[in-house]
Amino acid sequence: xxxxxxxxxxxxxxxxxxxxxxxxxxxxxxxxxxxxxxxxxxxxxxxxxxxxxxxxxxxxxxxxxxxxxxxxxxxxxxxxxxxxxxxxxxxxxxxxxxxxxxxxxxxxxxxxxxxxxxxxxxxxxxxxxxxxxxxxxxxxxxxxxxxxxxxxxxxxxxxxxxxxxxxxxxxxxxxxxxxxxxxxx
Numbered sequence: 001x002x003x004x005x006x007x008x009x010x011x012x013x014x015x016x017x018x019x020x021x022x023x024x025x026x027x028x029x030x031x032x033x034x035x036x037x038x039x040x041x042x043x044x045x046x047x048x049x050x051x052x053x054x055x056x057x058x059x060x061x062x063x064x065x066x067x068x069x070x071x072x073x074x075x076x077x078x079x080x081x082x083x084x085x086x087x088x089x090x091x092x093x094x095x096x097x098x099x100x101x102x103x104x105x106x107x108x109x110x111x112x113x114x115x116x117x118x119x120x121x122x123x124x125x126x127x128x129x130x131x132x133x134x135x136x137x138x139x140x141x142x143x144x145x146x147x148x149x150x151x152x153x154x155x156x157x158x159x160x161x162x163x164x165x166x167x168x169x170x171x172x173x174x175x176x177x178x179x180x181x182x183x184x185x
Contacts, residue, residue, distance in 0.1 A: 002030040005040035008102070010095045013086045013118065014042055015102050016074075016111040029109050031076060032134065042113050044072045046134035053079075054124035054131075059163035061121020062087055062147040062172070066181045069140035070116035073133050080129030081105035082122040083159050087147065089175065090117040093184035097175055099156050104131075117182040119147050123159050145179050146172035 004017040018029040037043070054060065062085070065071050075084055084104050088095040102112045104122075114120050116136065149158070149165065151174045172178075 002033055003036050003040070005042065008100045010086065010088055010098060010100050012088075012115050013100055014040070014113040016042075016113060018109055018111070020109055031111070032074065044115070044136045046074065046136055048135040048138045049132065050135065051130065051132045054129050055164065056124055056127040056129070057160060057164050058124045058129075059121065059149055059158065059160075059165055059169070061085065061169065062119035062149060062151075063121065064089065064119045064145055064147075064180075065137065065140055065143045066145055066179060067116075067143075069137050069143040070182070072113070072115045072136035073120055074111055074113050075104065075120070075122070075131055075133040076109070076111045077104040077106055078130050078132055079106050080124060080126030081107075082124055082129055082131060084112050084122045085120065085156055086112065086114040087119040087121075087154055087156070087175075088117070089119050089147070089178070089180050090182040090184040091180070093117075096184070097154055099154055101156075117184075121149060121156075123163060125159065147175050147178050148172040151175050
């Protein structure tokens with residue numbers, strides 16, 4: 001198998017460690033293999049790929065798309081390093097409002113799978129950090145939502161208290177006031 005799949009404290013969120021083949025020419029990794037992912041319980045079809053670049057101390061999030069356009073995401077850092085966060089926003093979930101993080105970097109090549117029903121955000125720890133991520137649904141502006149990055153109830157331990165934010169992310173509501181139609185099943 002080309003991957004190690006590690007369930008985290010919120011078991012629906014999975015840290016994926018690919019096998020890295022390195023030699024004097026560079027490296028090779030497989031970043032997605034449908035059968036391996038399906039066998040590990042990450043059984044989702046991806047419909048869109050995104051590539052994002054951020055300067056150091058940029059925080060993007062917390063973002064999600066509500067139903068019927070909910071997105072599962074497979075995040076990978078290809079340049080620099082990020083502090084990647086997933087927040088369970090499924091009403092009725094035993095881990096509702098809880099968060100987990102993973103350090104993803106070009107060096108470790110780890111990936112994070114975040115299923116639908118979770119908000120996602122990340123903090124760029126290096127200048128010109130780049131991430132690529134697969135989404136299980138296409139972008140839908142009318143269902144694009146967010147939660148304020150420093151929600152006091154969620155209480156994420158971000159690497160800084162003064163990140164660089166977009167105007168949109170500065171204006172996001174708290175989890176309690178968020179437009180969210182996810183239910184735990």
